[in-house]
Amino acid sequence: MAEWRRIPPRYRGWVPLLVAVPLAVTYPFYVTGLPTNIPVILTLPTVHDSVTILVFVVMAVGLNVVVGYAGLLDLGYVAFYAIGAYTAGWLASGQFQQINFHFGAVGVNSSETGIHISVWLVLLLAGVVTAIGGILIGLPTLRLRGDYLAIVTLGFGEIIPQFVRNGDDLHGFDLTHGTFGISPIDAPGFGQTLHNAVGLPVRYDNSFPPTPDRLFFWTVLGILLLTVFCSMRLRDSRLGRAWIAIREDETAAGAMGIPLMRTKTWAYAIGAFFGGIAGAYVATFNSGAFPSQFDFNISIFLLCMVILGGMGSIWGVVLAGTILAWLNVEGLANIGSWLNSNVFPSSHQIDVPKYEFGIYGIIIVLMMLFRPIGLIPERRRKREIEEGSLGPLDEPLYEMRGADEPGAGERGESERIPRG
Amino acid sequence: MNQAADPLLVADNVRKEFGGLLAVNDLDFTIPERSIVSLIGPNGAGKTTFFNMLTGLYRATSGTIVFDGVDITDKPPHAITKLGVGRTFQNIRLFPQMTALENVLVGMHSRLKGGILGSIFGLPRVRREEREAEEKARELLAFSGLKRVDDQLAESLAYGDQRRLEVARALATEPKLLLLDEPTAGMNPQETVAFLDFVAKLREERPIAILLIEHDMKVVMGASERVTVLDYGEKIAEGSPNEVQQDERVIEAYLGRTASV
Numbered sequence: 001m002a003e004w005r006r007i008p009p010r011y012r013g014w015v016p017l018l019v020a021v022p023l024a025v026t027y028p029f030y031v032t033g034l035p036t037n038i039p040v041i042l043t044l045p046t047v048h049d050s051v052t053i054l055v056f057v058v059m060a061v062g063l064n065v066v067v068g069y070a071g072l073l074d075l076g077y078v079a080f081y082a083i084g085a086y087t088a089g090w091l092a093s094g095q096f097q098q099i100n101f102h103f104g105a106v107g108v109n110s111s112e113t114g115i116h117i118s119v120w121l122v123l124l125l126a127g128v129v130t131a132i133g134g135i136l137i138g139l140p141t142l143r144l145r146g147d148y149l150a151i152v153t154l155g156f157g158e159i160i161p162q163f164v165r166n167g168d169d170l171h172g173f174d175l176t177h178g179t180f181g182i183s184p185i186d187a188p189g190f191g192q193t194l195h196n197a198v199g200l201p202v203r204y205d206n207s208f209p210p211t212p213d214r215l216f217f218w219t220v221l222g223i224l225l226l227t228v229f230c231s232m233r234l235r236d237s238r239l240g241r242a243w244i245a246i247r248e249d250e251t252a253a254g255a256m257g258i259p260l261m262r263t264k265t266w267a268y269a270i271g272a273f274f275g276g277i278a279g280a281y282v283a284t285f286n287s288g289a290f291p292s293q294f295d296f297n298i299s300i301f302l303l304c305m306v307i308l309g310g311m312g313s314i315w316g317v318v319l320a321g322t323i324l325a326w327l328n329v330e331g332l333a334n335i336g337s338w339l340n341s342n343v344f345p346s347s348h349q350i351d352v353p354k355y356e357f358g359i360y361g362i363i364i365v366l367m368m369l370f371r372p373i374g375l376i377p378e379r380r381r382k383r384e385i386e387e388g389s390l391g392p393l394d395e396p397l398y399e400m401r402g403a404d405e406p407g408a409g410e411r412g413e414s415e416r417i418p419r420g
Numbered sequence: 421m422n423q424a425a426d427p428l429l430v431a432d433n434v435r436k437e438f439g440g441l442l443a444v445n446d447l448d449f450t451i452p453e454r455s456i457v458s459l460i461g462p463n464g465a466g467k468t469t470f471f472n473m474l475t476g477l478y479r480a481t482s483g484t485i486v487f488d489g490v491d492i493t494d495k496p497p498h499a500i501t502k503l504g505v506g507r508t509f510q511n512i513r514l515f516p517q518m519t520a521l522e523n524v525l526v527g528m529h530s531r532l533k534g535g536i537l538g539s540i541f542g543l544p545r546v547r548r549e550e551r552e553a554e555e556k557a558r559e560l561l562a563f564s565g566l567k568r569v570d571d572q573l574a575e576s577l578a579y580g581d582q583r584r585l586e587v588a589r590a591l592a593t594e595p596k597l598l599l600l601d602e603p604t605a606g607m608n609p610q611e612t613v614a615f616l617d618f619v620a621k622l623r624e625e626r627p628i629a630i631l632l633i634e635h636d637m638k639v640v641m642g643a644s645e646r647v648t649v650l651d652y653g654e655k656i657a658e659g660s661p662n663e664v665q666q667d668e669r670v671i672e673a674y675l676g677r678t679a680s681v
Contacts, residue, residue: 237539238532245526248515257501257530
């Protein structure tokens with residue numbers, strides 16, 4: 001503790017980050033050396049699965065802007081994931097055979113048909129296209145409040161995947177290639193010139209060393225850090241304050257000069273932007289965009305991450321997202337097989353991953369019962385709890401001491417903290 | 421003071437119906453520049469309804485409201501705020517999970533420019549603006565008599581302080597007209613007196629007009645230059661506090677008809 005106190009308070013917030021980032025960056029180097037018989041969890045996730053986990057975390061941080069900051073319950077976030085993935089499919093694959101457009105794509109023969117734009121640019125474009133999608137979805141829906149908004153977003157979350165599933169014959173035009181999805185999709189890379197100059201990989205999917213998984217891992221880690229950074233900067237900006245004000249009291253926010261529709265639409269657009277980048281990244285990582293990826297479950301799953309982490313709390317959402325996504329891709333299977341060999345008798349083996357959503361449900365219920373503010377609560381919510389422990393103040397805060405009279409308004413009365 | 425010039429706010433024939441209920445009946449109302457005027461009336465007289473029409477929360481069924489030369493009848497609340505109408509709420513509506521300082525900063529929203537990209541990249545212009553806004557917000561809190569509460573959550577403030585914070589937040593919108601909706605409701609007599617002193621100070625130090633809504637007549641009598649009395653959505657009297665106090669219809673509205681045997 002003494003060491004901790006020597007760090008100036010304003011830098012303390014950076015300490016966990018300074019520990020976590022190097023650990024994460026070097027992860028591919030030491031993960032293979034770790035034992036494979038860790039109790040309960042058996043192993044840490046492989047680098048390949050870590051990419052998927054981190055993509056989910058990026059989306060959870062994006063959803064946190066919409067749900068955690070602005071308080072808009074969005075049950076259709078998967079729509080943004082899908083739009084991002086399909087934008088990558090359209091702009092970096094041979095989907096449109098009648099067109100032959102190349103721009104900065106690496107490792108693609110110039111005679112190949114279709115649109116092939118540099119994947120880096122495609123990630124950005126996917127973010128922008130999805131943000132525009134978010135605005136278009138938001139304009140008619142954000143006039144609704146609370147439950148009504150949730151229902152409409154739920155609808156959009158279903159419509160978009162249905163559309164891509166059936167979008168293979170729009171008056172004879174194949175937009176989405178139906179249930180087959182769009183595949184293959186170009187991989188990112190830096191091209192021959194940069195490879196020769198500074199040794200960057202030409203193209204991720206046939207690189208060695210480092211392996212494609214490692215490259216994809218480091219890249220998504222970069223995207224995540226960027227997402228977290230933007231998310232923090234926005235939270236502390238004029239726009240972030242407006243979002244939180246809307247979450248707290250929409251009517252009062254409007255009366256204080258905040259344009260409600262525009263501000264909420266921005267929350268949607270920025271949440272969608274990150275969802276779109278994540279979708280496009282997954283598409284290039286899997287080299288394909290398939291309608292079966294965009295289940296309603298994912299919207300709920302992401303919402304669970306936000307709630308578990310603590311609505312509005314970036315680090316909480318990152319932590320909860322990592323845990324839940326890991327449970328999803330590896331954790332439950334590992335825990336299940338550990339339980340089967342160590343706890344359950346061989347006559348009563350249980351296939352734990354089958355109970356996936358039941359288990360998430362139980363986690364959420366337990367959280368709501370024992371820690372409703374989330375794993376790492378948002379700064380302001382935490383302060384609310386700690387404030388009670390403020391030491392006595394040396395002078396009265398306010399010359400009038402009549403505040404304990406009855407008749408205080410509906411807010412503030414019940415939760416007021418005694419002072420002085 | 422050029423009182424004969426156009427008043428700051430002119431409500432002309434404003435009417436509000438909720439279905440079959442007539443809440444405000446063709447009301448004419450003006451607020452001169454830099455004045456303190458009051459709107460009083462028994463509960464349910466239509467005061468808050470009228471108030472909500474001025475701030476864009478309700479749309480008038482008919483009639484027009486002109487503020488500072490601009491027709492605001494059909495404008496949304498945030499646009500009206502930007503034109504220079506600040507308000508408080510009858511039931512305190514602070515942002516409970518935000519600090520006192522943040523509450524005031526939200527009030528400055530329409531006066532700040534920081535955009536998305538500027539905030540993400542932390543442009544010097546945006547940083548400076550934020551710094552200046554914070555400084556100004558602290559001044560406003562001090563001006564409003566809030567000591568050492570800047571970083572406390574609004575919901576943890578004492579009741580009187582919450583009322584003051586609402587005023588500070590409304591002042592942060594840089595209003596030309598400040599609307600106070602029953603600001604002393606729920607206060608004890610001491611707090612009420614202190615609050616009215618604060619309103620007087622506000623009036624002296626800032627070039628703004630104030631509209632005070634009250635149902636308690638005593639409160640407005642000392643504070644205002646002109647009192648308008650509403651009952652059942654209609655203006656039943658208007659004039660100086662003394663005139664109004666002696667008006668038969670006002671007494672009737674508040675106390676009921678004298679028994680005439």
